[in-house]
Amino acid sequence: MLEANTAAAIEVVPGAVEIREQWPTVTYRGDGGGQQSHIFDFWVRMATGLRVAIAVKPASKVETSGLARTIELIREQGVLRPLADATRVLTEAEVSRGVARNARRILRARRMRNEAEVEAARRDLAGRRGWFRFADPLRGLPVEAHRRTALWNLIDEGFLVAREDGDIVDRSLVRVAPLPTTA
Template sequence: MRPEHFIKQHMLNRRNGVEVDFSVPETTVWANPTLPPRYGPVLPSLGNRKPSPKSPLNYRGNQPNLDGERMMYFESSVEQKAGRIFRASPDVKELREQWPTVEYVGADGQRHKHTFDYWVRRPNGKRVAIAAKPFEKLVRLGTLRILRQIKRMGIPEYADSISVVTESFANDDDDANAGWILVSREKYNEDEYLAARALVASITGAVRFWDLLRGAPIPGHRRTAIWNLIDEGLLRPLEPGRITDVSLLVSGKN
C-alpha cells in the first residue's frame, strides 16, 4: 500500500470508529484451517486455445479452475475478474475457459470459428456459453453480431444458452468480494465457523462487519469465519458493492 493510501485508510478508520491494532504480536499468527492444505501437480487447462503469455494491450495470465487443480487462462482483466467471480458463485457447479469452439456462417456467407471465453454448468444442469469482453470491444469487433448468429443457429451439443459478461459484471467490487470468499474457503476452520455462527444467530437487524471482530481472540480467524457465513448465505450485505469493515451485514434469512 502506498503511504498516501495508508494514511487515507487510517483516517477513514478513525472516522468510522475502526480501531486497528498495529502492535507486533510476540509470535507469528498463522491461518488455522481444519483441513491442512493439500498441494499437487498443476493440471493443464481443458481450453481449446492458450493465449499468448504477453500482450501490450491487456492482461494475460492464469488462475486456478473451479476444482483448484487445473490451470485456467485469461487474456483480459474482464476475463480474469469474471473467472474469479464464477469460481466464488454458488450458481456455478462446473467451469471451463476457452471452450467450446463452434462453427458458424458469417455475414460474408463463409464458415468461421468462434471460441467462447467461458462455459458454465448451473446447479440445475443448464449449460451457458459466455463471451467475456469489455463492452466497447464487443461492439467494435462485431462480437455481438457473431453471438446473435450462433444463437440463431443453436449449439445444443455444447450449451443451452449464450450469454455475455462485460466490465459491468466483472467489476472491481465483486472481484474483491469473490477473492475474500475464495480465501475463506481455503482457510475454513470448523471451530471458528461455529463460534461466528453462534455469534450472529440472534441478529435481528444490521451489524457492522468490524463489530463482529471485536473481542475475537484472533481477529483474522474471525474475519475468515464471517466470510464463510457470507459465502453460505447466512449473512449478506445490506447494500450492494464491496464488503469492507464498515459494511452493514444482515441475516441471510431476511
Template sequence: MSYVDSDGANRRHTFDFVVKLHNGTRTAIAVKPVAKVESSGIAETVDRIRDQCPRAFADRFEVRTGDHITRNRAANARLILKSRRMRNDSAIAEVRRIASTLVGSVRVCDLLAASRNDGLGFMAVASLIGDGVLEHVGPGRISHNSAVRLGRKLARTH
C-alpha cells in the same frame, strides 16, 4: 464452442466462464471491455451460438463487460474465493452461530466482536457471504465496516 458465422464458415469460440447454479442451470459468459464489444462482434457471435448450440453446453449465453463486473464485485469475488481456499469450518461455525441470531443488518466488525475477532473470523464472514448464509448489504467492497444481514439460506430457518 463451434458455430456457423454469417458467411456460412465454421468457427470456434471459447467462453471465459461457464457458471453452474445450484438449480443446475448453466450460463456461458463471454467477457469483453466495453470499448471492444462492437468492434469484436462478440454480441453477434454469442447470438449465433445461442441459436445453434445444444443445451447440453449451457442454458444461457451472456456477454459481460466492466459495466457488469465492477472492480468492487471482482474484489469481493476474489475475497470469497480466498476464503474458500482458507476455509476453517470451526471459525465458520462460530461466526454462523452468532449470525443466526441477527435481526436486521450489522457491521461486520460488530459481528466479529461478538464471535471471533481475528483473521479467521473475517474469512468466515466472507465464506458465509459466498455460501449465501449472509448477504453483503450495500455497495462497495466487503470490509470490517460493511453491513451484513441474514441471507436467504439462514433466514428461511427462522
C-alpha cells in the same frame, strides 16, 4: 484483467459444478456467408444441468468488436445446442472489481475454513437483527483474522448478506439473511 475477475466470480457462483476456460469453440456462418469460429471464454454447468457459454468483453467493445453480432449469429444458427443451453456476455458491469475482490476473499476463506470458528460466528450472529458493519463482530476477539475468515465463509453460504453490491469492506453493512419461508 476482466477475464481473471470473471474467473474468480464464476468460481463462487452457487450451484456451479463444472467450469471450463476457453471452451467451446464453435463454427458458424458469418454475415458474408463464410465460415467463422468463436471461442467462448468460459463454459459453466450448473447443478440444475443448465450449461452456459460465456463471452467476456469490456462493455465499450461489445458492439465495436462484433461480439454482439457474433453471439446473435451463433444463437440463430443453433451451433451451440449440443454444447450449451444459453449464452451470456459479461462485462465490467456484471463483474466489477468489487465483485471480483469479494469472490477472491470467498475463495481464500474456503481454503482456510475452520469449522469451529464458522460455527462460533454463526452462533454469535444468529440472534442479531438488522444491519451492522462487517467489522462489528470482530471487535474484542483475540485473533480477528480467524473470525474474518469465518464471516466470509458465512457470506459464501448465504447466511450473511451485504446491503449493497460491490466490495465488502469493514464499514459495509451486512445482516443475517432471513430464513426462507415455507408455503
